[in-house]
Amino acid sequence: MIRIIADSSTMYSPRDAKGKGFDVAPLTVTINGESYRELDEISGEEFVQKVRDGHMPKSSQPSVGEVLALYDQYRDDEILNISMADGLSGTYSSAVAAAQQSRNTKGITVLNTRTLCGPHRYLAEMASKLAASGWTKEKIIERLEEMMKNCKSFLLPNDFDFLRRGGRLSPLVSFVGKTIKLAPVLTQSADGCQLVMASVKRSFKQAVSFVGKTLEEFGVGDGWRVYITHADDIGLAERAREMLLTLFPKAIFETHHLTPAFVTQGGPGCVAIQAIKGE
Numbered sequence: 001m002i003r004i005i006a007d008s009s010t011m012y013s014p015r016d017a018k019g020k021g022f023d024v025a026p027l028t029v030t031i032n033g034e035s036y037r038e039l040d041e042i043s044g045e046e047f048v049q050k051v052r053d054g055h056m057p058k059s060s061q062p063s064v065g066e067v068l069a070l071y072d073q074y075r076d077d078e079i080l081n082i083s084m085a086d087g088l089s090g091t092y093s094s095a096v097a098a099a100q101q102s103r104n105t106k107g108i109t110v111l112n113t114r115t116l117c118g119p120h121r122y123l124a125e126m127a128s129k130l131a132a133s134g135w136t137k138e139k140i141i142e143r144l145e146e147m148m149k150n151c152k153s154f155l156l157p158n159d160f161d162f163l164r165r166g167g168r169l170s171p172l173v174s175f176v177g178k179t180i181k182l183a184p185v186l187t188q189s190a191d192g193c194q195l196v197m198a199s200v201k202r203s204f205k206q207a208v209s210f211v212g213k214t215l216e217e218f219g220v221g222d223g224w225r226v227y228i229t230h231a232d233d234i235g236l237a238e239r240a241r242e243m244l245l246t247l248f249p250k251a252i253f254e255t256h257h258l259t260p261a262f263v264t265q266g267g268p269g270c271v272a273i274q275a276i277k278g279e
Contacts, residue, residue, distance in 0.1 A: 002131040002140070003074040006124040007062055007091050009084035009116045011229070011256050013039035021128040022082075023070050025062035027091065027261040031055045038260040047260035048232035048268050059261040061091040067098035071108055078137050079108040082124045082144070084116040087193025089261075111141060114192035117262065118227020118254065119151045119276040126279065150277035152218050154211045155186040155195060156204065156240075158233075158269030183207040204271075208240045211273050212247045220275045222250040227274045229256045231263045236271050244273070252278065 004022035006012070017024040026037040029047060032055040036042040051057055071079060081099070086092035092112050099108040113123050123144050130140045185207050187198040198214070201207040220226070226244060230237035237255050245253060258266065266272070 001077045002135075002137050003077045003079045004082060004124065004128045004131055005067075005070055005079060005095075006082040006120070006127075007084055007095075008039050008259055008261070009089070009091070010082075010121040010124045011039075011117060011259055012121065012124070015040075017124075020125060021132055022124055025067050025070055027059055027061055027089070027259070028063070029057055029059045029260040029264055031057040036260070042260055044257040044259055044263060045232055047263055051263065051268055057260070057264040059264040061089050061094045064094050064098045064101070067095055068101055071098055071102040071104050075102075075104050076106060077104075078106045079104060080127060080131070080137050080140060081108065081110040082120070082127050083110055083112055084120050085114045085188070085192045086112045087191065088116060088188075088195075107137075109137060109141065111144065113144070114148060115151050115153060115188075115274075115276075117153075117229050117258070117272060118225070118256070118274040119148075119153065121227070121256075122225055122276050122278075123147060147276060147279075150219070150224075151275070152215060152220075153188050153272065153274040154198065154214075155266060156183065156207050156211075156271045156273070157186065157266055158231075159267035185210055204236060204239070205243070208243050208273070211240075212244050215244075215273075215275050216247060218275070219277075220248055220251060223278045224248065224251045225276050225278050226251045226253050227256065227272070227276075228253065229258045229262075229272045229274070231258045231266055231268050231270045233269045233271065236269070240271055240273060251275070 008026040083092040095110040185199045186195040
């Protein structure tokens, strides 16, 4: 049997992931002197309120011990860990370190998806579905690798201090974000390890238009999934969705609240727009 494991970048709580046929190791957030396992002990909405109350947060990957416990729970099964992008978090490294310590007898593979949040969610869902259909681990990985080639992510931040403090920005982006009050659009670097500047616009509307045009050029259309995630600003998320829906009427749209760990990185009010080609 093949067991699928992921982390809470998928925006699944451990309980909800179980309902989809896989396990999730939650990332940890610390705020006002208290640490929480996200989506297990604190929701995104609760976390944003604490930030708005003036408390500065920080996040960390799931502990090696927690991932190891998941692995050893399935000691006699094959395991495929669908990890968020290496470089944007230490989650992948923790998953690999836990695999090296595990007493699992069938083999553990950790897949660096080079993405996060919406596309990461879809990859975990697909892996679980394929495993339940009897696919081998090798075939599942092959299928996911193909999907990962057709994936694009953008972040429209509202507060650069959060991103700058987390070290996810290139030096140029940090400088621009500190010195101007416009609407920058960030995307992942080619290796997926950093956020780099894609464009700078005068307004949120223009920023979303730029994202839409770029996604059109990337081939987004029928059968694609478009994820719009936000840090407690459903109004902005809905504006983005309405604009993009006119461009991609045959795409499947999902809107989600970002988890606390990503609120820590993007800050309250940020909006992410991501697309991945469906099956």
